Amino acid sequence: MSLLTGMSRRAATLAGAAALGLVLTGCSGGTTSAGSEATLVAYTGQSGDYQINFNPFSPSRIGGLGATYETLFFVNKAKVSDLVPxxxxxxSWNTDGTVLSVTLRDGVTWSDGQPFTAKDVAFTFGLLKSNAAINNIGFDGTATAVDDTHVTFTFKAPAFVKGPDLLGTVPIVPEHLWKTINPTQxxxxxxxxxxAYLIGEFKPQAFTYAANPKYWGGEPKVKKIxxxxxxxxxxGADGIAAGTVDWFTGPIPDIKNTKKNFPKYDAYTQWQNQMVLATCSSVQMGCKGPQTDPAVRHALYAALNRTQLNKLAFQDTASAISPAFTLTPSQDQFASAALTEKVAPMAAEPQKTAQSLEQAGWVKGADGIYAKGGQRLSLTVEVVTGWTDYITAIDTMASQAKAAGIDLQAAQSSWNEWTEKKGSGNFQLVIDSLGQGPAPDPFYLYTYFFDSNTGAKVGKSAGNNFSRYTNPEVDAALDKLAALPLDDQAARQPYFDTIQQAVVRDMPYVPVLTGGTTSVWSTAKFSGWPSDQDLYAFPAVWSSLDAAEIFKRLKPQS
Incomplete structure (x- = not known):
């Protein structure tokens, strides 16, 4: 049974992600003239100097995933398509979904010249299983090297849904080196x-990829990134205007007229990742603050004027969002019939904000802000310095929230500090996006961000469930879904219903908008970028596995 059986029969097309922001300075070197030796200059949203870390399992890694460390297959999350070897x-799976057999590419070598074999694959998955902090996919099977080019993954129960994650998101590392490395530290x-790329020069202001001349797929045409x-x-916007940035995923002024304003560039927008105000939600897990009250989370949800927010912060490049996080409209078929609201309101609903808070015992003070038990309803949102679209979004939401009786403040920090706060639970709210996972199916978002197994107590490093949401009913429904084929929607829907009703009721992640991810890239210096006609990867420079595929497809313009 093929991994994606049934998926190609669903026409749901995914795309884009929340624009996070990117940039460039002349001090670290711009592009060379167009031609075979052109250097592609990219910016991923890094704010402040790089701290060297190419551990592919680390949440603070700065590079290497996809370009240096490969997965078994590439799963195109931008649209329904076949796996790329x-x-x-x-x-292939066996009939009951308990054994996945994989044939490996023969003749591949690690960049130090050692042979790549099935033992490396088995070792990598054993590393995940024995280190919960890096096991974001919840791998609980057994990986066995049958011979040098064959590996099997065995599970105690049907595990069809684990296929896309297992095959398309886990970076394979060499056993001969990693047996002495602590993957979490x-x-x-x-x-x-x-x-296809080796890590070249590193400086705090910039690092480079250099084309691997011995890559099994042939040396890539772009020699340096x-x-x-x-x-x-x-x-980043200044770099586009100056012609010193070649790939920037983020906002620039008048982005819809990029090609007119900057003839050597073009812009491309996709919609996929869903922007949220993520809360440290669980008192049980050690979270503290007003945001631990679901009534506060619902009040904030109702206070947002999403039409105004889209215009002021995102140049109308974002789109609607479902409170159940079924990507709309491409995943509407998964939305529970029991949901009273399948799409978040685009206008503010102040009466619902007041109702949510007052029923929970919050009382509006003389300053217009609600309070309860002597605690003023004041919330801080963590954001990375330099993410201007998100900062503008928080400023806009703060004005909207104040009108509804909620004090909302932004706290800016470096990307490294922001990542640490999010992972450790040292926050009240974080503005971020929930990724859709490796396949066009809401199961993956739910298992990433709502499964208690990927959370952690405050002070300890969490996986994807950084809100620290815990709900035994959701965990049980996810376990049931994990045992069902992806194409059996009738059997799966009751469990989706359970999860969605809990997600909407508890709202640990306050839905904002579905972000339109816009990349601006140089068409004068490079060809082969994704397009509507050939959407072979999700086009965002910070989406490492997708970017790696794009780098291999690009060609310098002569």
């Missing part, structure tokens, strides 16, 4: 991988 060439300075650390979105 990488280190794996063939895969060690910083890897000189990564050894099988990918430089990632730069900058101050924020404005620097």
């Amino acid at each position: 990488l280190l794996g060439t063939q895969q 060690d910083v890897v300075e000189k990564p050894i991988g099988t990918g 430089r990632f730069v650390a900058l101050s924020g979105n404005q620097a």
Whole structure:
């Protein structure tokens, strides 16, 4: 049984992600003239200097995933499509979904010259299973090297839904080096991988990828890629205007007229990742603050004027969002019939804000802000310095929230500090996006962000469930879904119903908008970018696995 059986029969097309912001300075080197030796300059939203870390399992890694460390297959999350073979060439499930067999590519070597074999794959998955902090996919099976080019994954129960994550998101690492590395703590300075690019020069202001001349797929046409650390979105927009940035996923002025304003560039927008105000939600897990009250979360949800927010912060590039996080409209078929609201209101509903708070015992004070038990309803939103679109979004939401009786403030910090706060639970609210996972199905978002197994007590490092949401009914429904084929919607829907009703009721992540991810890239210097006609990868420079595929497809313009 094929991994994606039934998925190609669903016409749901996914796209884009929340624009986070990117930039460039001249101090770290711009592009060379167009031609075969052109350097592609990219910016991923890094605010402040880079701190060297190429550990692919680390949440603070700065690069290497996809380009240096490859997965078994590439799963295109931008649209329903077949798996793209990488280190794996063939895969199939047994009939009951308990054994996944994978054939590996023969003749592949690590960049230090050692042979790549099935033992490396088995070792990698054993590493995940024995280290919960890096096991974001919840791998609980057994990986066995049958011989050098065949590996099997065995599970105690049907595990069809684990296929896309297992095959398309786990970076394979070399056993001969990683058997002495602590994957949760060690910083890897000189990564050894099988990918198309090697890590070249590193400086705090920039690091480079250099084409791997011995890559199994052939040396890529783009010989050098430089990632730069900058101050924020404005620097990225300035880099586009100056012609010194080649790929920038983030906002620039008048983005809809990019090609007219900057003839050597074009812009492309996709919609996929769903923007949220994520809360540290669970008192049981150690969260503290007004946001631990579901009534407060619902009040904030109702206070937002999403039409105004889209216009002021995102140049109308965002779109509607479902409170149940079924991507609309492409996943509407998964939305529970019991939901009273399948799409978040675009206008503010102040009466609902007041009702939510007052029924929970909050009383509006003389300053117009609600309070309860001597605690003023004041909330802080963590955001990365330089993410101008998100900062503008918080400012806009703060004005809207104040009108509804909620005090909302922004706290800016470096990307590293922001990541640490989010992972450790040291926050009240974080503005971020929930990714859709490796396949066009809401199961993956739910299992990533709502499964208690990927959360942690405040002070300990959480996986994707950084809101620390815990709900035994949701966990049980996810377990049931994990045992069902992806194409059996009739059997799966009752469990989706359970999850969605809990998600909407508890609202640990306050839905904002579905972000339109817009990339601006140089068409004068490079060809082969994704398009509507050939959407072979999700086009965002910070989506590492997708970016790696794009780098391999690009060609310098002569």
